[in-house]
Amino acid sequence: MSPGNRPRIFREEALRHHEGARQEGDLLRISPRWTGWTYWVLLALLLFTLSYSALGTLPEYASGPAVVEVEGRSNLSVDTPGLVASVKVKAGQRVEAGQALVTFLAQGETASLDRIQREFELQLLRVLREPTDESARQTLTSLRAERELAQARQQDRTLRAPHAGVVGSLRVRPGQYISPGASVVTLIGDDVHVTLLALLPGGYRPMLEPGRSLRVEFNGFPHEYHELRIESVGDQIIGPNEARRFLGADVADALTLSGPLVMVRARIGSPTFLSKRRAFNFFDGMQARADARVRSERILVTLVPGLKGALGYEDR
Structure with missing residues (x-):
């Protein structure tokens, strides 16, 4: 096979392109401006880091x-057990001295007070009819003392604020059973x-x-x-x-x-x-x-x- 008929390993288009590209490539040029300020920025950061590490704490x-x-707060509790009937206040509410906070069921105390009151009224009528009856007068005096005691017991079934202040916390709810000495309300003076x-x-x-x-x-x-x-x-x-x-x-x-x-x-x-x-x-x-x-x-x-x-x- 003659050289002229020898098959070429490159395509004709590639050879023509190579023969026509006679211009040499240009050199890579790097602008000195950005490399200069980058160097000084890195140097400043290094100096700042070293200074801060040495002086900072x-x-x-x-x-x-x-x-x-x-x-100055008061933790209010009860001395006798009972069921909570109603809660009259809520947390954060301001109350005055003597204001009702929590009431308890007082069916026994109320029934006892009603009985003593009836007996007292009957005995009072007897004394008014017979002023000279010394026995009736003594009985009336005894019933008056019993009535005052029954009224005090009934009042004890209502927890009242001992002083003015703000209700801090409530630890009861209606229907809850409270044991003696249990904290019921916190009052902040x-x-x-x-x-x-x-x-x-x-x-x-x-x-x-x-x-x-x-x-x-x-x-x-x-x-x-x-x-x-x-x-x-x-x-x-x-x-x-x-x-x-x-x-x-x-x-x-x-x-x-x-x-x-x-x-x-x-x-x-x-x-x-x-x-x-x-x-x-x-x-x-x-x-x-x-x-x-x-x-x-x-x-x-x-x-x-x-x-x-x-x-x-x-x-x-």
Whole structure:
């Protein structure tokens, strides 16, 4: 087979294109402007990071649950058992001294009072008819004392406010049976003091002292922080069971406690607080999250702990 008749491995179109493309490719050109400012930006970021790591600090907080305590409140209870007939008020309502709060079924007391009243009226007629009857007068005096006692017993079946204030909580409902001594109503008086009791990790006790700032976030109001001042710090580190006994069953059941704890108190200056331009009352047992700043450490030392001793850094 002659060279002229030898089959070609490339297509005619590809050969013609190759023969016609005589212009060489141009060099890749990079603009020096963006590479220049990128270099200086990266250098500035590096210097800022090193400076911030050397000078900046990271705070450390002692954090734990907290509850609101309203001082000046009255826990009203009953001395005799009975069924709740009606509840005259509701939580948050203001009441005056002597106002009826809860009534109880008093069928026995009412029947006894009606019987004594009838006997008293009959004996009174006898005395009016025979003024000289000394026995009738003595019986009338005895019935008068019994009537007063029956009236007092009937009045005891209505729980009344001992002073003016605001109803904090109601723990009864109509038809409920109440045992003697059971708490029925919490009444918050006009002269009240609101405090916050925080339960912080016991390991931070040496660094906690009165006057330090306490940041508080109340449950139900996220990302709304209140700055308080620590008023007192407990001298003892206690366990979760002892803390529950101190708080009482009503409050402790709603908290998750673990590890050694120290009690920290802070005074809340007002019985109300603002949230989104609305005023809300503090209620006994409200829960919150408390954070007390105990110290801070250089960021560089946190990243490289070995520098603490070499460079002489100290916690603040």
